[in-house]
Amino acid sequence: MxxxxxxxxxxxxxxxxxxxxxxxxxxxxxxxxxxxxxxxxxxxxxxxxxxxxxxxxxxxxxxxxRNRQKHIDESSSEHSRRKKTGSxxxxxxxxxxxxxxxxxxxxxxxxxxxxxxxxxxxxxxxSARRFSEREVLLIKEMTESGLKPRQILKRLRQSNPDLLSTPKHVYNVKAKLRQGNVAVRNFKSLSTQKSFVRNNYSVVTEPSWRQCNPQRVPNLIGGRFVDSQSFTSIDVLNPATQEVVSQVPLTTNEEFKAAVFSAKRAFPLWRNTPITTRQRIMFKFQELIRRDIDKLAMCITSEHGKALKDAYGDVLRGLEVVEHACGLATLQMGEFVSNVTNGVDSYSIREPLGVCAGICPFDFPAMIPLWMFPIAVTCGNTFILKPSEKDPGASVMLAELATEAGLPNGVLNIVHGTDDILNAISDDDDIKAISFVGPNAAGAYIYSRALATGKRIQSNVGAKNRAVVLPDASMDATLNALVAAGFGAAGQKWATKHREDKLVERAKALKVNAGTEPDVDLGPVISKQVPGYERGKLHWSHPLSDVTADMGVL
Incomplete structure (x- = not known):
């Protein structure tokens, strides 16, 4: 085993x-x-x-x-053939x-x-044994000083311990220098990557996108974080300071197709991976989330604006789903019924669908992605995640942790964008299922469009918080729960003026500040924009009582 x-x-x-x-x-x-x-x-x-x-x-x-010399009879037909160039x-x-x-x-x-x-x-x-341009110049200087190849290599390794070249390669460089050829093929792509590992389940490269200021959020395609070639990007703002945290390039159609191709190609190997192996990766994944929960929470607060304690709750609720995925082995079991009729046995098995996709909203940057891809990949599917363009950082961090946990190349891919990517996900024939969380109009549109191509679609829309308060309920416990769950949630009905006053009193006691400040209760909303109310006027919050179902406020 x-x-x-x-x-x-x-x-x-x-x-x-x-x-x-x-x-x-x-x-x-x-x-x-x-x-x-x-x-x-x-x-x-x-x-x-x-x-x-x-x-x-x-x-x-x-x-x-392929250009090795062969002894060929000059009278033969082969002699007249053109020699192949070296390759x-x-x-x-x-x-x-x-x-x-x-x-x-x-x-x-x-x-x-x-x-x-x-x-x-x-x-x-x-190619891993090629010298850099600087090393070639050093070889030239040390050769002119009378050093031998082994001595040259010893000195070069003092500044580059990972140098793989041998004395033979130094001799080759010296020969080219004698011929007057000092040109150096110095492509970084052809040098050894320190971060390359031979384990297909853990290709970890040092992300160059983190070195940009502001950061350009990458796509994840085929196990590698790739900077999009798109010239169009969206600024991700810190709602508390209005500073640009990062930039989200809009994934091109070619990059989206590459992500789908990598997911499709990874599927056969991944579906045949034993459930216990997939489960073990999820165990490691949840361990890494706990390790980096502080970084995840800070990322959520800086992009979304919610208070740090709410950001921790965001991650912890998603972590519960990862823990559930760790126990999927028994849930993947099929059923067997012997002799369902004369001479006939009946059995059923659970099989993965293939390439699945998830489209996430902005309000829970960690929890909702964790609703989606851990369950899907543990069941043997491959996945394409489209996080919100307003706060994609948590999704990218989770993908890094999943890769570190051992998720194979191509099993999880990330693309970014707006309507064009949503349409591409809905229309692509290689994507077999979509999970969506978001507003009613977008959910209905994606549902109808994806259904037209025969996809399985899970559309979670129109979520509203309702609270039914009974006469014998504890006043303090009820008000604390309602304020904590979401002040101003639609659909709440208050029966007496006494309760309304108490709610207003509790609401006024909330501490409003940047989400990173200590003891803050309420952080800023993610954006100043209010779609559909570009010419609207500001009215301060008011509790409404005696509201009926036919009123416009509902």
Missing amino acids: DLQICTELDDPPQMLPPPPGTFVDRDELIQHVGDFAVSQGYVVTIKQSKRDRVVILGCDRGGVY RLTNCPFEAVGKKDDGLWVLTIKNGTHNHEPLKDISEHP
Whole structure:
């Protein structure tokens, strides 16, 4: 059993193609393809290039040349054939094409498949032994000083302990220097990634998006956090200070298709993963959420505005669902009835659907995503999560923790956007089910549109809080509960003036401030905007009594 689990956890990366997109220059395109390739267990190289117009990238399987000299009879027909140029390629069909169009470089995937296994360790590839430009210059200086290759390597490793080059590689550089060739192929994408792990269930890369100011919230595609190539983004504001916390690029259609493709490709392997293995990942996931609950709560408060204690409650309520997912093994059991009729036995089994999607609102940035993807993936589905563009940070943090817990590449993907992404999720034939939480109009629209493509749709809309207060209820306990649950909730009915006065008194006692301040009871709302009331006038809150069902306030 343990051997089987270890084998499953050592599965290689899936070798997904990089998501297409648009880039400012050629080097940025090559960087994008190369970085993504390394995270998937393969290396790209330039097959053909017309520097100002097009670049064709292929899969470099590693140092196998096809131009070795053969002794051929000059009279034979083979002698007249044109000699093949030197190449590291060994007929892998993968091919990515970058073309310059209207000043921008557009990446398309001509063939995203491979005919070989991924590299178990990227350091095995010759590209990992390339020297940087600075190291080549140091080799030149130390060679002129009379140092030998082994001495040169020893000094280079003092500043770069992870250097994988051997004396043979130093000799090669020295030979090129003697020939006057000092050009260096210095693509970051072709260097060893320290964060690359051979475990397919845990590809963790150092996110460059965290180094931006303000941060650009990435997509999660194929197990890798990828900065969107979209030029359109939405500012995420801290409601308390109106400062820009981050920017959410609107996912392009090509990036959305890449996310769906990665989820679809990951599904067969994931559905065949034993439920106990999936369960074990959820156990680790809930442990990591508890470890980072402070960071999650602070992220929620800075983006949503709710008080820190409410943000902790947001995470804890979602954590309860993760804990429930840890016990899904018995709930996945089917049923068996013997001899349901003469000579006939009946049995039923539970099977995952495939690629599922979740669309989240802004009011509970952690709880509602945790309603959705932990249950779905533990049941064997793959998932595409679309968090609210107003507070996506908690969803991205949860995805990082899920990846750290061991969730395989492509099982969980994240895309961002507004109406275009909602339409794409509803229309895509590869998505089999959608879970939605949000307002009535949006829920009805998504329900009808998704239903037209035969999807299973769960649309949670129109949630209202009702409170029925009986005559013998405790006054203090009731008022405390109502104020804590949500001051000003619609549909509350008060029978006596005495209760109304008490409610107003309790409401006035609430401490209103930034959500990060100590002892705050009420933080700011997420936005100043009130859709549908652009010309509205401000009226302070008033409790209403003797309200009937036919009144407009309901």
